Amino acid sequence: MNSFTDHPHRRFNPLTGEWVLVSPHRAKRPWQGQVEDDVLPQMLEHDPDCYLCARNTRINGAVNPDYKHTFVFENDFAALTPDAPAESFEDGLLKAEGESGVCRVICFSPRHDLTLARMAVDDIAKVVDTWVEQYQDLGAMPDINHVQIFENRGAMMGCSNPHPHGQIWASRSVPNEPAKETENQRAYYEKNGKPLLMAYLEQELAHRERILFENASFVVLVPYWAVWPFETMVLPKRHIRSMEEMTASERMDLAEAMSKTTIRYDNLFRTSFPYSMGFHQRPTDGEAHDEWVMHAHFYPPLLRSATVKKFMVGFELLGGPQRDLTAEQAADRLRGLADTHYLAG
């Protein structure tokens, strides 16, 4: 095990059944490639040109309400629409099927200049409540079997508006990633009679090598099989299959976990840290799914500084993911950071 800190090795992800190549010695590589723009803080609390700010008019003429906490609306350029025909097509190796669904946008706060990392925990708790409501509302629709809640944070992650917001894409089909997680969790549950992620959390709590934050209900850790340089996972301490099973205090604890994680991220390179983040939880297909443990994944691209990211390109796309520091090294660095925001008073 010891030599794994210095030598290339592969680690297995039991949730997806896939491997990641870890090359710890490679962190010394100099970088002469593309450098990203650093992120300047947003100065305006209300931007008259922002289509997500309260009271402003969106591209389709709709006027946003004077919202005080969160605000949800249907995506004006939805990738999924409710009316897509359900027909399917198969001709030899060509195989397709109609896909229907709903895409929504959630504004996290009326304040244009904030991010999760700089919002109060009480205000993040309002976002958590909105996620739960949306999961229930969308999940109850007849043709919706999966609800994907996520946030693309920062221009580097394809986000085209700095106003704090996330998205939900709810669909008839269970997408690839949660489908793999369902399959692997189910196989483990059938074999071992307990949920894979509960067993995994027990191991992590025993080792404590990869944990960066913990409260009464949640643990934030760098998974053993992390792909992105500072990837983390947020796991509940008890068996919660999906969001609506959280108690009031668990919702508050989740808000705190989201806050502490994003603050540490911003502190790492003293920048508004980009990431894609989202929740995986049980499909809304009406089955019990006792194998499922809800969790969040943070996939942040930065590697060395506010402007140098990890590129998932040639080998990664054609072979498999590769990383330059171990999960333990990443956890060490994140754990060592202050958990108050570097811009705070």
Added chain:
Amino acid sequence: MNSFTDHPHRRFNPLTGEWVLVSPHRAKRPWQGQVEDDVLPQMLEHDPDCYLCARNTRINGAVNPDYKHTFVFENDFAALTPDAPAESFEDGLLKAEGESGVCRVICFSPRHDLTLARMAVDDIAKVVDTWVEQYQDLGAMPDINHVQIFENRGAMMGCSNPHPHGQIWASRSVPNEPAKETENQRAYYEKNGKPLLMAYLEQELAHRERILFENASFVVLVPYWAVWPFETMVLPKRHIRSMEEMTASERMDLAEAMSKTTIRYDNLFRTSFPYSMGFHQRPTDGEAHDEWVMHAHFYPPLLRSATVKKFMVGFELLGGPQRDLTAEQAADRLRGLADTHYLAG
């Protein structure tokens, strides 16, 4: 089938067993997000500061030879090294194993200012010969069971030096993607007695909807299940399992196919088109692998212009890939372009 041109649908990739979400109506979405730098052409034929140019000194003190066509050397910052111990580790859900291998760099030409798109077909044929040699040389090593040949083209794809070059990462393990392709090709072969990709090519040659180029030995097409906006695949017309099975004229035809594809890409947005490209072919594990058909994948990120790319982020990372135009629309656009380079006299 017809409604699939206008409505969201999913398509199945029989090589990987995964789905892609296609949202053709979404191409109308305005873009206010991150805009990439346009690529300026390289002016110098020999750059004294480039560590890949002939006669220059690399970071480790080695001096490049005065090469005239291609030049291969071991990567100075290799992600894989031959000496990594082969030990394996398993403790509950933590599972890892040592991974050894060899990483090499291939300079495609001494000319610093060229790219595959602007090289003569005869000179690309020298690159093809080098790929074949390397596949054979590395594949014959005792602990090398897979040879991944690839190119990251352009800073947007993590390439840190514009000098035309590619890489090879050869490893003990077969990485995730070729492992999935092996499994699915094998299952198809066992069931149908012919290779999956030969059957697929027959269908494409009958429809001709997604083909952009064809010569005596190779076909270039946008696969039915393409993920990246202008993704293409290069397929041989006869059952070739791996590179060294190509005849002399097939090598020349492959060089022409690579040339015509990269020229069309550059012409699409009149820029030096970024992509990751690589070959999938039979693992070098000593088995026959009659199910395998060698092929190349081009994964280019640009979506709308030389500076607006497709982001594979929130939904894509947490759910599954999504695209905004159909494979047929992409093929139409690529087919309609000139196959002489826009910069050529």
